[in-house]
Amino acid sequence: MxxxxxxxxxxxxxxxxxxxxxxxxxxxxxxxxxxxxxxxxxxxxxxxxxxxxxxxxxxxxxxAGMRQAFDLPLRPLGTPFQCEVWNALANISYASTISYGQLAQRIGQPLAVRAVGAANGRNPLPIILPCHRVIGANGSLTGFGGGLPTKRWLLAMEDQVARGDLFGGRAAAQ
Incomplete structure (x- = not known):
């Protein structure tokens, strides 16, 4: 090998x-x-x-606000369950959020909310596989590997770009 x-x-x-x-x-x-x-x-x-x-x-x-989806070859290493959760992250739309419970439902395991949260927390490709778009059931921002201020900034930036506001001196991507 x-x-x-x-x-x-x-x-x-x-x-x-x-x-x-x-x-x-x-x-x-x-x-x-x-x-x-x-x-x-x-x-x-x-x-x-x-x-x-x-x-x-x-x-x-x-x-720069010019890309809303990534098109990269990825090779995250994890358990089959983690990889299933990480693959589901890629399907969360730009500038939107879902709860950990909704993510668990998306992978067909609605009772695995805590396990989904743990897998989300171990995402090796944050931003690319947008774990920052997963929030608490009550709408609160919860744990994030880069810290809550980073999660808050990423969500605010995406919201601003999606609304068509200027961001970083450039017009938002359409």
């Missing part, structure tokens, strides 16, 4: 530095500067900005 080289690089963003992690073909992880669940880099990881440029470009477009 051959080992896969893991590449990473950091990019500035309006929510702080993001670390992008890829395997040469697919994006595997996005880390926030201040992680709720800190991660460790592998000792054999290689810093290479070209290897993550495909993801950086789409994230820059997102933060």
């Amino acid at each position: 051959t080992s896969t080289t893991i590449y990473y690089d950091d990019m500035p963003s309006p929510v702080g530095r993001l670390r992008l992690v890829a395997d040469g073909e697919c994006l595997r992880q996005v880390w926030f500067e201040r992680e709720r669940h800190p991660k460790a880099m592998g000792s054999d990881w290689v810093r290479n900005s070209d290897a993550v440029a495909f993801a950086r470009e789409q994230l820059e477009e997102y933060f």
Whole structure:
């Protein structure tokens, strides 16, 4: 079995530095500067900005208000249940929110609300797989790996762009 080289690089963003992690073909992880669940880099990881440029470009477009959906090759690593939850995240519409209970219903497991919440909290590709769009049943903002201020900022930015307001000096994408 051959080992896969893991590449990473950091990019500035309006929510702080993001670390992008890829395997040469697919994006595997996005880390926030201040992680709720800190991660460790592998000792054999290689810093290479070209290897993550495909993801950086789409994230820059997102933060500029010019992209509402990502079209990236992804390879999140998790349990089958986690991957099912993460796949469902990709179907939450831009600038909208759903509850953890609604997410559990979407995957056909309405009684698994806590397990869905735990899987959501371990999402290795935040922003790309928009776990920030999942909120409490009462509409409250609940846990987020990048912190609640980041979650609040992402939701407000998306709302502003969706309403057609100017954002970041550019007209919102239609």
